[in-house]
Amino acid sequence: MTESNIQANTVLDARGLLCPMPVVKTAKAIKELEPGQVLKLIATDRGSIADIPAWAQTTGNELLEQHEEGDDLVFFVRKAQEA
Amino acid sequence: MVETQRISNHAVEREDVPGALTEEDVRRILRSELERASTSDAGTKAATFIASKGTLDWAYPPLILATTAAASGMETSIFFTFYGLNIIHKDFERLLKVSPLGNPAMPMPVPMPNLVLGLPGMGPMATKMMKSKFQHRNVATIRELLDSAREFDVRLIACQMTMDVFGYAPEDFIEGVTFAGAAAFLAEARRAHLTLFI
Numbered sequence: 001m002t003e004s005n006i007q008a009n010t011v012l013d014a015r016g017l018l019c020p021m022p023v024v025k026t027a028k029a030i031k032e033l034e035p036g037q038v039l040k041l042i043a044t045d046r047g048s049i050a051d052i053p054a055w056a057q058t059t060g061n062e063l064l065e066q067h068e069e070g071d072d073l074v075f076f077v078r079k080a081q082e083a
Numbered sequence: 084m085v086e087t088q089r090i091s092n093h094a095v096e097r098e099d100v101p102g103a104l105t106e107e108d109v110r111r112i113l114r115s116e117l118e119r120a121s122t123s124d125a126g127t128k129a130a131t132f133i134a135s136k137g138t139l140d141w142a143y144p145p146l147i148l149a150t151t152a153a154a155s156g157m158e159t160s161i162f163f164t165f166y167g168l169n170i171i172h173k174d175f176e177r178l179l180k181v182s183p184l185g186n187p188a189m190p191m192p193v194p195m196p197n198l199v200l201g202l203p204g205m206g207p208m209a210t211k212m213m214k215s216k217f218q219h220r221n222v223a224t225i226r227e228l229l230d231s232a233r234e235f236d237v238r239l240i241a242c243q244m245t246m247d248v249f250g251y252a253p254e255d256f257i258e259g260v261t262f263a264g265a266a267a268f269l270a271e272a273r274r275a276h277l278t279l280f281i
Contacts (some may be wrong), residue, residue: 016221020151024231027154051151058128058155 006064006076008040009033015072019047023055026077030061033079038064041075048073129158129275131268136281137166139179139213139225145281146170146228152277153235160238162268164245171239171256175225180210233259240268 012029014022022043030039041052049066052075056063064076104112130152134145145161153159163171169178183189183200189209199205217224223231232239239260246252246262253262272278 018220018222020147020154021223021227021231024150024154024235028234055151055155058157060156 006038006040008076009037011040011042014041014043014045014048016044018045019051021045022048023051026052026055026075027059030077030079035079035081037079039077039079041077043073043075044071045073048075052077128156128277129271130277131159131272131275131279132161133268133278133280134161134163134167134170135165137169137178139181139210141281142170142175142179142225143222143228145279146225146232147223148279148281149237150228150231150235153232153237157277159232159235160240160271161232162240162242162263162272164242168241168245168249168251168256170225171229171241171260172251173255173257175229175257179225180206181213182206183209229257242268 010029010033012025014025017025022041022045026039026041033039041048043052045051053063053066055061056077060080062078062080064078066073066075068074130149132145132149134142136142145167149159149161169175172178181189183191183195183205184197200209229239239257240263241251241256241260243262243264253260
């Protein structure tokens with residue numbers, strides 16, 4: 001179990017939700033953030049392990065860290081600067 | 084490196100002029116701009132999906148893929164044709180069903196012959212079982228997926244021809260649906276980087 005020292009501006013709890021909801025809710029939540037702010041996502045959908053990094057790469061947002069805490073999958077995503 | 088020497092050097096490689104760009108600079112800038120454009124510019128990627136099936140199990144793939152594409156920044160549209168119109172019909176909750184009859188791929192709790200599966204009540208029971216399995220596993224409902232799709236500006240397009248053939252009117256469909264024919268759809272699919280027929 002790793003404790004992260006990344007400070008998140010928002011926490012999104014997507015536990016129990018299945019594909020595509022973790023990615024869809026993350027995309028929605030990130031719209032509310034300012035560029036540079038960090039979103040912490042907690043999910044249980046095993047598909048997220050591949051989905052969130054792929055989504056981050058496609059959208060240009062930065063995946064700072066990803067780890068597992070028991071059944072929970074934790075992701076830290078930083079919103080990219082506007083193009 | 085051979086090419087560099089062949090390029091006429093009046094445009095670049097003017098090292099005598101301060102601040103002039105060398106060819107290396109131009110290549111580097113171009114490469115980084117292209118990379119930046121391809122990752123974060125949503126306008127560079129468009130996705131279209133054709134939804135042609137009208138059963139509950141076939142309603143999920145186009146909706147899931149399209150909402151995810153839109154959530155990933157792609158300009159997305161779904162063209163609903165033939166039985167796919169069921170998905171965007173106002174009465175979709177009732178219209179979207181599954182049938183175990185002649186559906187060898189459907190998982191059954193116990194193996195059952197088609198003769199039994201054709202009995203009255205088996206169809207509705209299969210639909211009910213599938214819906215409750217989805218609910219139990221917390222799968223997004225069709226309603227939630229349609230709402231998410233519209234929230235992310237996925238264009239929902241109904242095939243005008245199918246409507247004419249089956250006698251649907253524009254009022255039969257959910258909010259936010261537009262209407263088009265094959266040519267209009269192809270004009271859009273032509274620009275798309277990704278088109279899937281489902």
